[in-house]
Structures are given as C-alpha cells and as structure tokens.
Amino acid sequence: MRKEIAVFFSIFIASICFAENSKYLSTAINRFNESIVKVGSAGEKCRDEKRVLPGDLFDKIDASNDEKKIALAYYYFKTITDCTNDAVKDYLLASAVRMLADKDMPRGLRDADGLIVSTHLEFLKAEIKYNTISDEHRKYFAEIKELNLPFSPIKSAKALGLN
Amino acid sequence: MNCPDIGQIKFSQTSISAINDIRSRQLFSNTLLITMGAGTVLTIFSLGSSLPETSYSLYSTDFKSMSNAMSSVPTLTKQVISDIAFRAQQDVKDYKEKKFWEAVYEGCSGL
Numbered sequence: 402m403r404k405e406i407a408v409f410f411s412i413f414i415a416s417i418c419f420a421e422n423s424k425y426l427s428t429a430i431n432r433f434n435e436s437i438v439k440v441g442s443a444g445e446k447c448r449d450e451k452r453v454l455p456g457d458l459f460d461k462i463d464a465s466n467d468e469k470k471i472a473l474a475y476y477y478f479k480t481i482t483d484c485t486n487d488a489v490k491d492y493l494l495a496s497a498v499r500m501l502a503d504k505d506m507p508r509g510l511r512d513a514d515g516l517i518v519s520t521h522l523e524f525l526k527a528e529i530k531y532n533t534i535s536d537e538h539r540k541y542f543a544e545i546k547e548l549n550l551p552f553s554p555i556k557s558a559k560a561l562g563l564n
Numbered sequence: 565m566n567c568p569d570i571g572q573i574k575f576s577q578t579s580i581s582a583i584n585d586i587r588s589r590q591l592f593s594n595t596l597l598i599t600m601g602a603g604t605v606l607t608i609f610s611l612g613s614s615l616p617e618t619s620y621s622l623y624s625t626d627f628k629s630m631s632n633a634m635s636s637v638p639t640l641t642k643q644v645i646s647d648i649a650f651r652a653q654q655d656v657k658d659y660k661e662k663k664f665w666e667a668v669y670e671g672c673s674g675l
Contacts, residue, residue: 431629434633437633437640438632440636441636441637441639441640442636444639445643473654474651474654477650513592516589516592516593516641519592519644520643520644555650555653564653
C-alpha cells in the first residue's frame with residue numbers, strides 16, 4: 402500500500418512540475434511573440450510618415466551630390482532605428498529568454514533575429530559611409546532638424562535633385 | 565505611384581545583390597513563422613495531458629499572441645524589403661533599374 406501511495410505521489414508531483422514547466426515555456430513564447438508585434442508596430446508608425454524633405458534643404462552646403470545622398474540614407478535609417486530601438490531591444494531580450502527557456506526550440510531563431518535587426522544592419526552600413534564625409538559637412542547635416550524626423554527617402558531624394 | 569511599364573530590364577550586380585538580400589530575408593521571415601508556430605504547437609502537445617483549465621488558458625492567450633505575432637511578420641518583411649529597395653534605388657545608375665526599385669519601395673497601383 403505504501404509503495405502504491407509513493408508511486409501515486411511521484412506521478413502527482415511530476416504532473417505539477419510538468420504543468421509549471423509548460424506554463425513557464427508558454428509565458429516565454431508569449432512574451433517573444435508580443436515583442437515581435439511591438440517591433441512591427443513601431444516600424445510601421447515611423448514608415449507611414451510620407452513627409453518629403455524640401456528641395457532647398459541642402460542648398461547652403463558645399464557638399465557633393467554623392468555626399469548628400471550618403472547623408473540622406475544615413476538619416477533615413479537613423480530615424481527608423483531611433484523609432485524602433487526600444488522595441489528591438491525588448492525583442493532581443495525576449496528572444497534570449499525564450500532560447501534559454503525552451504530546450505527544444507527550433508534552431509532557426511538566430512535567423513529570425515536577423516530579420517528583426519535588419520534595419521539596424523542597414524543603418525550600420527549607412528553610418529560607415531557617412532563617417533567618410535568630412536567633419537565640417539557632417540556637422541552641417543546634423544544641424545538640419547528636418548533630417549531627424551522620419552521622411553519619405555526616394556521622394557525626398559527626387560525633391561533634392563539627388564536621383 | 566502608378567505601376568511603371570519597364571519592359572526589358574537587365575539587372576546590374578547591385579540589383580542582383582539586393583535581390584539576393586531580399587531572398588535571404590524572406591527565408592528569415594519563414595524561419596520566424598516556423599519558430600513561432602513550432603513553439604506554440606509544442607506547448608499544446610505538452611499541455612495535452614495536463615489539466616483542462618490550463619488548456620483553456622493556452623487557447624485564449626497563447627494562440628492570440630501567436631496569431632498577432634504571425635500577422636506582424638509580413639509587415640516586418642515588407643519593412644525589410646523597403647530598406648533594401650531604397651538602398652538599391654540609390655545605388656543603381658540605370659533609369660529602368662531605378663524605376664524598378666522605386667516601385668518595389670513605394671508600392672504601386674494601376675498602370
């Protein structure tokens with residue numbers, strides 16, 4: 402009889418632990434999923450901005466057209482990453498937590514991270530090019546307030562005569 | 565914008581790199597969908613032998629979260645494609661290629 406009680410008790414404890422573990426895992430997955438939604442919404446909000454930069458915005462700067470194009474790309478990606486930074490950080494945390502919580506997690510999660518941080522990678526490329534521009538010109542671009550808010554990049558490039 | 569009538573187009577190396585970039589990001593997007601689906605499905609099977617209350621909780625919360633996240637993936641993919649299209653549009657020299665990438669970036673309707 403004692404043996405049967407012990408077996409029953411062990412199964413009971415195991416099932417509680419199993420349910421707890423599942424809840425732990427599903428909470429990690431839910432937080433991961435919610436963080437994806439937040440990244441999507443943050444990006445959408447910024448990208449919906451259809452503002453076209455005024456055609457005379459760069460008139461006072463003695464930079465080449467190539468430099469102006471580089472600056473435009475840099476500020477475009479900067480405004481988007483500024484908008485999504487917090488959401489992307491939350492995603493990366495949720496992704497790491499999920500990875501550690503889920504022993505059977507599909508191995509492709511690292512690739513999925515690549516999709517989420519893609520704009521940040523584009524920003525990095527744009528920043529490297531931007532840093533080749535002289536300090537003087539960069540200082541001038543940095544003072545243009547319009548470049549620090551989301552804008553429509555191709556239409557702006559056309560308006561600025563850079564396309 | 566109106567959908568451009570580009571006709572014959574020969575892609576430069578810049579465009580081909582951008583197209584390959586988009587293809588790889590679409591693979592990431594598929595991976596993300598699989599990751600979300602597999603995670604939740606595994607959880608469902610794990611909870612299959614558990615208490616009914618827990619199963620109800622899974623249905624109402626977990627599926628909603630998975631569904632919301634899944635519907636965000638096309639948005640995220642579109643954003644990534646836009647970034648690549650903008651970069652390509654700036655980098656290519658050929659007029660037709662510029663038009664092509666502009667249409668990819670802006671989207672288009674009608675003719």
